[in-house]
Amino acid sequence: MLTFTVEKTDSLARLGRMLLPHGTVSTPCFMPVGTQGTVKTLTPVEIAEAGAEIIVCNTYHLYLRPGHKRIQAAGGLSKFMGWNRPILTDSGGFQVYSLASMTRVTDEGAEFQSHVDGSRHMFTPELVVEIQEALGSDIAMCLDECPPYPVNRPVAENAAARTSLWAGRCSAARQPGTNLFGIVQGATYPDLREQSAKSLVALGLPGYAIGGLCLGEPSAVTYDMVGLVAALLPADRPRYLMGAGYPEDIIASVRLGVDMFDCVLPTRNGRTGTAFTSLGRVVIRNAKHADDPAPLDEACDCYACRTFSRAYLRHLFVVGESLGPRLLTLHNVRFFQRLMLGIRTAIEQGTFESWSSDFLARYQANTEPAQPE
Amino acid sequence: MLTFTVEKTDSLARLGRMLLPHGTVSTPCFMPVGTQGTVKTLTPVEIAEAGAEIIVCNTYHLYLRPGHKRIQAAGGLSKFMGWNRPILTDSGGFQVYSLASMTRVTDEGAEFQSHVDGSRHMFTPELVVEIQEALGSDIAMCLDECPPYPVNRPVAENAAARTSLWAGRCSAARQPGTNLFGIVQGATYPDLREQSAKSLVALGLPGYAIGGLCLGEPSAVTYDMVGLVAALLPADRPRYLMGAGYPEDIIASVRLGVDMFDCVLPTRNGRTGTAFTSLGRVVIRNAKHADDPAPLDEACDCYACRTFSRAYLRHLFVVGESLGPRLLTLHNVRFFQRLMLGIRTAIEQGTFESWSSDFLARYQANTEPAQPE
Numbered sequence: 069m070l071t072f073t074v075e076k077t078d079s080l081a082r083l084g085r086m087l088l089p090h091g092t093v094s095t096p097c098f099m100p101v102g103t104q105g106t107v108k109t110l111t112p113v114e115i116a117e118a119g120a121e122i123i124v125c126n127t128y129h130l131y132l133r134p135g136h137k138r139i140q141a142a143g144g145l146s147k148f149m150g151w152n153r154p155i156l157t158d159s160g161g162f163q164v165y166s167l168a169s170m171t172r173v174t175d176e177g178a179e180f181q182s183h184v185d186g187s188r189h190m191f192t193p194e195l196v197v198e199i200q201e202a203l204g205s206d207i208a209m210c211l212d213e214c215p216p217y218p219v220n221r222p223v224a225e226n227a228a229a230r231t232s233l234w235a236g237r238c239s240a241a242r243q244p245g246t247n248l249f250g251i252v253q254g255a256t257y258p259d260l261r262e263q264s265a266k267s268l269v270a271l272g273l274p275g276y277a278i279g280g281l282c283l284g285e286p287s288a289v290t291y292d293m294v295g296l297v298a299a300l301l302p303a304d305r306p307r308y309l310m311g312a313g314y315p316e317d318i319i320a321s322v323r324l325g326v327d328m329f330d331c332v333l334p335t336r337n338g339r340t341g342t343a344f345t346s347l348g349r350v351v352i353r354n355a356k357h358a359d360d361p362a363p364l365d366e367a368c369d370c371y372a373c374r375t376f377s378r379a380y381l382r383h384l385f386v387v388g389e390s391l392g393p394r395l396l397t398l399h400n401v402r403f404f405q406r407l408m409l410g411i412r413t414a415i416e417q418g419t420f421e422s423w424s425s426d427f428l429a430r431y432q433a434n435t436e437p438a439q440p441e
Numbered sequence: 442m443l444t445f446t447v448e449k450t451d452s453l454a455r456l457g458r459m460l461l462p463h464g465t466v467s468t469p470c471f472m473p474v475g476t477q478g479t480v481k482t483l484t485p486v487e488i489a490e491a492g493a494e495i496i497v498c499n500t501y502h503l504y505l506r507p508g509h510k511r512i513q514a515a516g517g518l519s520k521f522m523g524w525n526r527p528i529l530t531d532s533g534g535f536q537v538y539s540l541a542s543m544t545r546v547t548d549e550g551a552e553f554q555s556h557v558d559g560s561r562h563m564f565t566p567e568l569v570v571e572i573q574e575a576l577g578s579d580i581a582m583c584l585d586e587c588p589p590y591p592v593n594r595p596v597a598e599n600a601a602a603r604t605s606l607w608a609g610r611c612s613a614a615r616q617p618g619t620n621l622f623g624i625v626q627g628a629t630y631p632d633l634r635e636q637s638a639k640s641l642v643a644l645g646l647p648g649y650a651i652g653g654l655c656l657g658e659p660s661a662v663t664y665d666m667v668g669l670v671a672a673l674l675p676a677d678r679p680r681y682l683m684g685a686g687y688p689e690d691i692i693a694s695v696r697l698g699v700d701m702f703d704c705v706l707p708t709r710n711g712r713t714g715t716a717f718t719s720l721g722r723v724v725i726r727n728a729k730h731a732d733d734p735a736p737l738d739e740a741c742d743c744y745a746c747r748t749f750s751r752a753y754l755r756h757l758f759v760v761g762e763s764l765g766p767r768l769l770t771l772h773n774v775r776f777f778q779r780l781m782l783g784i785r786t787a788i789e790q791g792t793f794e795s796w797s798s799d800f801l802a803r804y805q806a807n808t809e810p811a812q813p814e
Contacts (some may be wrong), residue, residue, distance in 0.1 A: 106757060106764045111744070134756045138732060140750055150748045292555055349713045359511060371484070375523045384479060390763055391479045 070247040070274045072151040083415040088206040089155040093121040095327040098404045105149045109394040119405030124330040128160030144204030156207040159196045193237035196215040207370040211239040212251040217283035224255035232267040251279040265300040276301045277308040298325040338397030341385045348435030357382045370402035443620040443647045453698040456788040461527040461579040466494040468700040471777045477502045478522045482767040485524040492778030497703040501533030509575040517577030527579040532569045534585045566610035583611040585624040590656035596626035605640040624652040638673040649674045671698040699707040711770030714758045721808030730755045743775035
């Protein structure tokens with residue numbers, strides 16, 4: 069079961085608390101991504117120490133390997149991966165379209181070929197709910213159809229309609245107690261977004277996600293769509309913007325009333341050597357860091373910043389040592405949790421606008437360009 | 442400076458204590474390998490928590506990247522890598538022969554081409570001492586010439602003679618306070634080993650290593666050579682068998698009076714999915730572990746064993762997640778430290794022989810074959 073309470077607002081920004089089977093989550097929250105049942109390079113203890121209260125895992129990946137029945141037999145995903153806290157599972161719809169090949173989508177479901185071994189599978193709305201229930205997810209997502217950006221109107225219309233159809237079937241299939249979120253589609257067409265939101269709200273689900281954004285469209289368009297949809301969603305249910313990870317986008321969306329975020333950005337960029345810091349992005353391989361005794365971020369309290377110089381971190385990346393990706397991932401995950409803590413504190417104090425301006429002024433002043441190859 | 446005290450003996454096995462600039466080391470000890478200034482996948486905190494008191498880094502690698510002068514400017518290797526404890530640096534001789542190409546060895550030194558960028562360099566006995574002093578090593582190793590196994594007598598004789606010649610030059614070049622160990626060579630020829638040991642002992646160095654073994658020769662030959670050399674080394678100096686990593690070899694060599702060991706085995710095997718356990722080696726990818734809720738080793742107190750099932754660890758390896766290599770490395774490093782603790786406790790109690798028999802009977806009964814490809 070899910071209980072969501074908005075404890076404070078600052079204009080449209082909301083400070084909230086979400087009670088889930090495996091624990092409580094303060095919102096606005098950022099959920100690190102642990103696609104295959106592990107937030108890449110990190111232990112569950114490190115994820116918790118970084119301040120994360122909920123993570124996102126992936127139905128498509130875990131269904132293929134090791135298999136949801138195996139995880140169910142092991143006592144559920146939280147127990148299997150040693151993370152005794154809330155987990156949201158994405159439905160796998162996005163991965164079916166982006167990773168699998170030979171995907172054929174009909175109203176029945178999405179038929180696809182595994183990216184692992186080429187075997188054929190069919191995801192129906194009912195099956196993805198069943199898989200997520202087997203995993204023991206605290207929050208399960210409906211199967212959706214997520215077209216790429218840009219997409220023409222007939223395709224967007226069809227995908228949004230099918231997503232709503234499937235949401236109804238997911239809702240009908242779920243066990244009592246399964247916290248199922250609907251996903252608003254409609255690409256960048258305001259009237260389709262509105263239709264999609266209204267049809268999902270009619271299902272009375274415990275929470276709603278905004279999907280099909282952060283796919284390369286201009287930020288102004290993203291924010292228009294987020295604002296439009298958020299205003300149509302019920303005030304007493306959590307709102308989740310899928311795939312938003314840049315601090316600018318998170319802050320802009322909190323301002324529009326979004327409560328939950330996830331993105332691979334902190335973990336993926338950490339592995340490739342880009343750190344998010346209070347003074348902007350740092351590309352650790354850049355030669356300017358070769359003799360720098362300073363930590364990644366003077367303002368950060370993570371183990372990497374408390375222990376190592378930029379010079380050492382750069383050395384690890386230059387010589388290809390896996391401790392480098394691990395330490396930058398740890399730092400980035402902590403950075404995003406500190407960002408959310410800053411946001412929550414500002415909402416609590418009614419200073420979200422000024423806090424955001426200050427944060428972004430520092431953050432955007434010093435960001436380094438990526439290293440030229 | 443180095444102070445070594447033998448506190449207890451059990452036949453030839455010795456319980457000792459070595460005081461070094463960065464701390465105290467209980468012997469017999471196993472030194473995890475941190476070639477490039479990092480024990481692969483692990484943080485310094487994890488290495489210390491596993492019980493290691495000293496690690497081995499590599500002169501050849503650190504000279505090439507990031508450069509010993511850069512590390513010196515950063516305050517020395519211990520500070521640079523966040524390991525505020527003792528470090529032994531290998532001289533790089535072995536790596537020059539095994540990794541670099543176009544190596545040309547004369548009495549002057551070893552000329553080689555970097556495996557990183559093909560640049561040409563020359564290691565002389567004086568330079569490798571200078572590099573290790575710049576790194577701030579607690580123990581520096583002489584430049585040696587280490588022929589492969591098998592090797593004919595003239596080559597072995599020549600290499601041993603040159604190693605002794607170089608040891609004299611290393612000793613003459615060192616600063617007061619540099620703890621320089623000589624390396625006994627002589628391949629599998631008893632008389633060459635004897636000559637080599639005697640010529641090094643004449644230099645009055647603070648410690649001695651036995652090099653050129655554990656290169657594929659039969660175990661009986663290894664033990665013959667170790668026993669022969671150990672008996673010729675002064676009782677009041679630490680003895681270091683280079684590259685010995687199998688528990689059987691460590692136990693056999695402690696029995697012959699060896700005090701220090703290093704090997705890539707725990708870290709390398711951890712990364713490739715083989716765990717050392719009290720009941721033998723476990724190949725985690727094997728299908729038999731797919732649903733096994735048991736930890737790697739019921740007898741182990743490491744974080745991996747306290748937290749995760751074999752089923753989960755296998756999943757991490759099957760899907761290629763770097764947390765898998767990290768957790769098995771952590772476990773293996775802890776396994777070897779627990780092994781050494783067991784050895785030290787047994788010597789202390791005068792039960793080394795019976796402890797060894799019991800340990801090996803359990804350890805050798807259940808070792809799994811490597812997974813067939």
